[in-house]
Amino acid sequence: MLYLYLIILLNKNIRMDLINNRYYIGSIDALDIVNEFGSPVYIYNVEKIISQYNKMKNAFNVPKLKINYAGKALTNLSILKVFNKLGSGFDAVSIQEVKLALDAGFRPEDILYTPNSVSIKEIEKAISYGVKINIDNIEILEYFGTFHNSVPICIRINPHILAGGNSNISVGHIDSKFGISIHQIPLVKRLVETLKININGIHMHTGSDILDIDVFMQAADILFNIAMEFPNLNYIDFGSGFKVKYKPDDYETDIELFGSEMSAKFNEFTKIYGKELILMFEPGKFMVSEAGFFLVKVNAIKQTTSTVFASIDSGFNHLIRPMFYNSYHNIINVSNPTGRPKIYTVVGYICETDTFGWNRKINEIHTGDILGFYNAGAYGFMMSSNYNSRYKPAEVMIYNGEAKLIRKREVYDDILRNQIIVDIDIA
Numbered sequence: 001m002l003y004l005y006l007i008i009l010l011n012k013n014i015r016m017d018l019i020n021n022r023y024y025i026g027s028i029d030a031l032d033i034v035n036e037f038g039s040p041v042y043i044y045n046v047e048k049i050i051s052q053y054n055k056m057k058n059a060f061n062v063p064k065l066k067i068n069y070a071g072k073a074l075t076n077l078s079i080l081k082v083f084n085k086l087g088s089g090f091d092a093v094s095i096q097e098v099k100l101a102l103d104a105g106f107r108p109e110d111i112l113y114t115p116n117s118v119s120i121k122e123i124e125k126a127i128s129y130g131v132k133i134n135i136d137n138i139e140i141l142e143y144f145g146t147f148h149n150s151v152p153i154c155i156r157i158n159p160h161i162l163a164g165g166n167s168n169i170s171v172g173h174i175d176s177k178f179g180i181s182i183h184q185i186p187l188v189k190r191l192v193e194t195l196k197i198n199i200n201g202i203h204m205h206t207g208s209d210i211l212d213i214d215v216f217m218q219a220a221d222i223l224f225n226i227a228m229e230f231p232n233l234n235y236i237d238f239g240s241g242f243k244v245k246y247k248p249d250d251y252e253t254d255i256e257l258f259g260s261e262m263s264a265k266f267n268e269f270t271k272i273y274g275k276e277l278i279l280m281f282e283p284g285k286f287m288v289s290e291a292g293f294f295l296v297k298v299n300a301i302k303q304t305t306s307t308v309f310a311s312i313d314s315g316f317n318h319l320i321r322p323m324f325y326n327s328y329h330n331i332i333n334v335s336n337p338t339g340r341p342k343i344y345t346v347v348g349y350i351c352e353t354d355t356f357g358w359n360r361k362i363n364e365i366h367t368g369d370i371l372g373f374y375n376a377g378a379y380g381f382m383m384s385s386n387y388n389s390r391y392k393p394a395e396v397m398i399y400n401g402e403a404k405l406i407r408k409r410e411v412y413d414d415i416l417r418n419q420i421i422v423d424i425d426i427a
């Protein structure tokens with residue numbers, strides 16, 4: 001037991017740990033989790049979340065740093081409470097996420113609400129909650145100036161950065177719907193001065209999976225230039241886009257290198273600006289992606305003329321990223337870690353193309369085996385649906401050697417909820 005514990009400590013929750021031919025998540029046998037909570041099931045290793053949070057926090061050396069967890073990656077209240085206890089702030093993209101954060105115990109001033117394409121009514125609601133508001137539209141800026149010019153606001157800048165050949169990082173480009181263009185800053189300034197709007201933060205978020213930290217550095221130069229135009233700032237928020245590993249030999253954002261380069265640059269800037277500012281980030285994926293695993297059961301093995309399919313008790317209704325973004329999730333056979341590796345295409349039960357992974361080398365799979373998906377913490381459960389009238393899976397949280405259910409698996413009543421049965425007479 002001690003031996004096992006030591007290995008787990010050494011391996012500290014990097015992946016599922018393989019010990020004596022059993023897979024463990026945070027020192028709990030993965031098969032025991034399925035036996036207790038059923039399949040399919042999402043599992044979150046809180047120790048990994050804590051280590052990611054601390055890794056990021058420790059990477060920076062600035063007088064004031066604030067990490068706002070981007071809740072949209074995973075908003076289960078039990079997970080939000082972990083972030084609140086860690087001292088994290090919260091980045092919300094909808095009023096419902098604002099409410100969830102408040103329910104989890106975040107103080108309104110630790111919540112940054114970054115809406116896009118929402119109604120004035122929703123923004124009014126956010127004002128009434130007293131959260132920080134991030135505006136990415138000139139029209140709404142004018143509205144603030146007219147009706148709420150005492151409420152401090154942050155403006156989301158679109159820096160028009162498009163870095164080499166990766167379409168994933170292009171939400172900051174010229175045709176993007178996000179942000180206020182840097183070319184509109186003269187107009188923003190005119191409005192701010194005329195309507196006496198209180199701009200206390202500037203923000204950018206250029207997209208996801210940014211590999212090249214030079215992209216951030218380049219964006220930092222742009223944001224610092226803009227910051228000089230606004231003398232009352234309290235914070236500068238560089239958004240997110242930190243990349244995590246999906247495969248063992250994958251690249252991930254070098255957060256230590258980024259932290260040291262960015263800190264130096266930021267400290268230099270605040271000297272020029274003449275005031276201490278808060279350096280902010282809002283990571284989602286970086287915080288929770290690798291902490292999450294999705295366990296499923298194999299319903300059937302089907303050999304066709306060209307392919308061996310492993311069909312599982314789930315589909316893109318539970319994990320849409322492979323079909324939606326062409327994302328890669330490593331898939332392992334939890335039940336048979338020593339089986340001879342064979343090539344499988346892993347598919348779901350949805351009645352249209354529903355493939356989780358093509359031509360994957362996985363230890364020999366038998367009907368009834370449990371498969372495990374990696375990187376299931378971010379945008380996994382959150383993007384699940386009831387398509388094909390299936391139930392959403394359960395969610396389980398692991399901390400300190402204990403597995404706790406944090407969301408029940410749905411049942412038939414959940415499918416019926418809110419339906420109003422109107423039984424018309426057809427003439």
Ligand SMILES: *Cc1c(COP(=O)(O)O)cnc(C)c1O
Pocket residue numbers: 070072073091093114205207208209239240241242282283284285286378
């Ligand atoms: C989605 C989003 C994030 C988080 O992005 P990740 O890639 O998950 O880190 C941060 N800020 C805003 C405004 C977002 O829309």
